[in-house]
Amino acid sequence: MQLTEIRIAGFGGQGVILSAIVIGKAACIFHGGYATMTQSFGPEARGGACSAQVILSDEPILYPYVTRPDILVVMSQEAYTRFSPELKDNGLLIIEQDLVRVSELPEGTRLFSVPATRIAEELGKRMVLNSVMVGFFGAVAGLLDPDSLRKAIADSVPAGFRELNLRAFDRGFDYGTAAVPLVAENSEHEHEHAAKYFDGV
């Protein structure tokens, strides 16, 4: 695992911080690498802007902040507007399909989208959208083995919600697994896909 900078951003209450904790924990406890997680501390509350940063590596991490993320996960339009210019060229952008409309993107961006909130609602609890997102991230980023991520989720959520969160993870992961070949094999198709959901990208 090369040094990989990840930023996750959205509204307070979407589970942004917990997603970052799960990814960091998966990397440094269950996957055997290193992870440093930091979060923005400001007057954030439920509904306000919220972001977390995770750095993953095989080596100990020195500088704790993300400067140009390799991977950006956004779950709100505000987060997209604020953070998408930071994304590295040829970076990976993961968006919540129903909450983010994509416009200009840095050079060579690989874009993936998932209706995480809708999937979570289908499972009966909107709150697990972050676990759907982590599952989707696991599949499309391919950095961490899914077992590590599942263990990290099981370790991070209250016992009563473990099963539900793991189901949410699996749904997101399956959605991501299906999305990978679609994007990898045919980049034009990706744009059609994006256009279909994002109202004229």
Next chain:
Amino acid sequence: MHADPRGVLTGVHFLDGDHACCEGALTAGARFASGYPITPSTEVVERFAARVPTLGGIFIQMEDELAASIALQGAVWGGAKAFTVTSGPGFSLMMEHIGYAAMTETPCVFVNVQRGGPSTGLPTLPAQADMMQARWGSHGDYGIIALCPNSPQECFDLTIQAFNFAEQFRVPVMLMMDEVVGHMTEKVVIPPAEQIEIFPRRHTSKPPADYLPYETNGDMVPEMAHAGEGYKFHITGLTHDERGYPVMTVPAQDKLVRRLQQKIERAADEIALYEEEKVDDAEVVVVSYGITSRVAQRAIELARAQGRRVGKFRLITAWPFPEHRIRQLAQRTKAFVVPELNLGQMVREVERLAGGLSRVLPVSHAGGGVHRPEDILQAILEAAS
């Protein structure tokens, strides 16, 4: 002795520095904290308040920092290991009672998760600008110990070390964290209790009739007795004799105050922990601590990639300062570069010890963020030229 296993959360965790500090305190045996929670240190006591009742301990949220910083000292004299946690504005208010702890030789720990100042400054953003305050903040002459962790793992390890030093030297120990280290989350390994050394309280073994609270035998650190055990003792912030009774004379003052300072200074080589890398043939040595040491490490690696011989010297203990080692290094290094999140505090110590033998370049930062590695790199290149 070893840590009490009931307080030790043995295992591999993903914790932020504040939570790791709390676990370090519980591992060290702290069963009392009084606090007035303040950003960015709140998470330490938030966790402690949730955890310590299950271990038979107490957290009290006091009315202000003055109360917080003295209630814990009452707990210590009642037999507990105790600490408080704060940030800049609260640290300023606690200065009076840090002096009281130094004067009464109350073993205790003050955690300061540093944020931008002065005054209320930058509540949610980092600084390292309370370093001189930690050493000199209370009035009068006294010795203290201050430690600077640079990761959540060290927040755990050095909190235990802080309690151990407090007990060993009967002195208030400051754990000088910063907002970044406090709020960053990383892997923290908590070993089994039987692998963790805890320095026990220096409790007297004498019968009550023979006990003098401030009598010392050679090592300059008196033995303690606790309230309610049948020992007569008197604790006061006034200058006192071996009985603990006030004595307002020049000889009493001289004897007591010199001992308070010397009990730390004479053990400075043992207390002054640091980490070195490639300093022996270095043309430039970068001296840093806390989060800045990690940013500096990146700058050092960039400079080495350009063929520069750069050494790293990381302060783990800030006070007492590792004077001997810096003097030695000054004999053979061309320059020191000292980045810190303030406008020049620990750099003064380096300058003093370099004694004009080598150049000293500060890399200041007013706080609110961390240095850019390139800024430290530039100073290294300038120092090497």
